[in-house]
Amino acid sequence: GNSVTQMEGPVTLSEEAFLTINCTYTATGYPSLFWYVQYPGEGLQLLLKATKADDKGSNKGFEATYRKETTSFHLEKGSVQVSDSAVYFCALYNTNAGKSTFGDGTTLTVKP
Amino acid sequence: GAVVSQHPSWVICKSGTSVKIECRSLDFQATTMFWYRQFPKQSLMLMATSNEGSKATYEQGVEKDKFLINHASLTLSTLTVTSAHPEDSSFYICSARPGGLETYSPLHFGNGTRLTVT
Numbered sequence: 001g002n003s004v005t006q007m008e009g010p011v012t013l014s015e016e017a018f019l020t021i022n023c024t025y026t027a028t029g030y031p032s033l034f035w036y037v038q039y040p041g042e043g044l045q046l047l048l049k050a051t052k053a054d055d056k057g058s059n060k061g062f063e064a065t066y067r068k069e070t071t072s073f074h075l076e077k078g079s080v081q082v083s084d085s086a087v088y089f090c091a092l093y094n095t096n097a098g099k100s101t102f103g104d105g106t107t108l109t110v111k112p
Numbered sequence: 113g114a115v116v117s118q119h120p121s122w123v124i125c126k127s128g129t130s131v132k133i134e135c136r137s138l139d140f141q142a143t144t145m146f147w148y149r150q151f152p153k154q155s156l157m158l159m160a161t162s163n164e165g166s167k168a169t170y171e172q173g174v175e176k177d178k179f180l181i182n183h184a185s186l187t188l189s190t191l192t193v194t195s196a197h198p199e200d201s202s203f204y205i206c207s208a209r210p211g212g213l214e215t216y217s218p219l220h221f222g223n224g225t226r227l228t229v230t
Contacts, residue, residue, distance in 0.1 A: 034218055038154075043118065043205050043221035087154050091219075099146065099161060100219055105154040 002027045006090045006103035013080055013110050021075040021106050023064075023090035031092040033057075033066050033073040038087040038105070047075075047088070080110045114140055114210045118222025125196055125229055133191045133225045135206030141186035142208035146219070147179075150203040162189040196229040203227075 007022040025033065032051045036044040048057030053068035062077045073090060090103040115138040125131050135145055145162040160181050161169040168181035178200075180192040189208075193200055203226050207219040 036219075036221075041224075041226075043116075043223040044156075044207075044219075045221065046218040049218055089156070093219075098144075099158060102156045105156070107154065 002031070002092060002094050002097055002101040004090050004092055004101050004103040006088075007106055008104075009106040009108065011106060011108045013108070015082055015110055015112050016079045017110075019075070019077040019080045019084075019108070021088055021090075021108070023073045023075065023103060025071050025073065025090075025092050025101075027071075027092055027094050027101075029094055029096060031094040033064070034091045034093070034100075035062070035064055035073070035075050036089045036091060036102075038089065040086075044089060080108070082110045082112055084108060085110045114220045116206065116208055116220045116222045118206050118225055120225060121223060122226040123228070125227070127197055127229055128195055130192055130194045131196055131227060133193075133204055133206075133227075135189045135191070135208070135222050137187045137208050137210075137220075140208075140210040142189075142210070143186060145183060145189040145206055145208045147181065147189075147191050148205045148207065150205060150224070156205070159191075164189075193227065196227070198229045201227055201229045 003026045034049045035047040037047045038044045048059040050057040050066035056065045064075045087105045089105045093100045117136045119134045143164045147159045148156045159174045162183040164183045170176045183189040205224040207221040
């Protein structure tokens with residue numbers, strides 16, 4: 001079956017620090033990979049996506065590269081801001097399942 | 113574009129009563145919508161897949177008689193928590209995917225409903 005494992009949190013960083021949140025997956029076939037972000041009290045929203053191997057998704061300074069050889073999709077940002085404090089979810093979608101599979105989420109807190 | 117609206121954003125109800133949560137796709141048609149429950153430690157649990165014009169598909173362990181799902185149109189799905197109890201208190205989130213089964217189409221989420229059962 002499909003599964004997503006992401007780095008356990010919480011993660012606490014100082015402003016302008018480098019961020020990495022690890023995500024690895026197990027899936028059959030060729031899933032699409034996503035990072036979603038959830039701000040306090042809200043639903044999730046798409047942060048970035050990649051649909052095939054070696055694709056790099058990027059948005060708002062965040063990046064993640066679809067690595068099929070290591071089945072990974074690690075999220076990175078070079079310089080975090082306080083406003084990046086949120087919960088980040090790694091997810092995959094595979095048509096054979098007809099539904100998305102989410103990691104457990106990683107809480108990021110950025111301190112000024 | 114691709115906005116999903118969820119209502120209400122929060123609700124408090126007494127034990128034993130029923131609560132209905134609406135999920136609407138505002139600018140696209142959604143033959144399939146998904147209902148999630150989010151627990152305090154943030155993990156998302158898929159409860160069911162809502163299919164327009166047919167019965168919902170429930171995940172293992174989710175009581176279909178307790179969590180009634182109706183998807184009567186291409187833009188509206190409802191989740192009714194029947195005979196709610198305090199243990200049903202949670203954050204419920206709906207989502208839909210524009211474009212159907214295309215694998216690169218991301219999910220769009222409602223802003224969630226905080227249910228508190230007293």
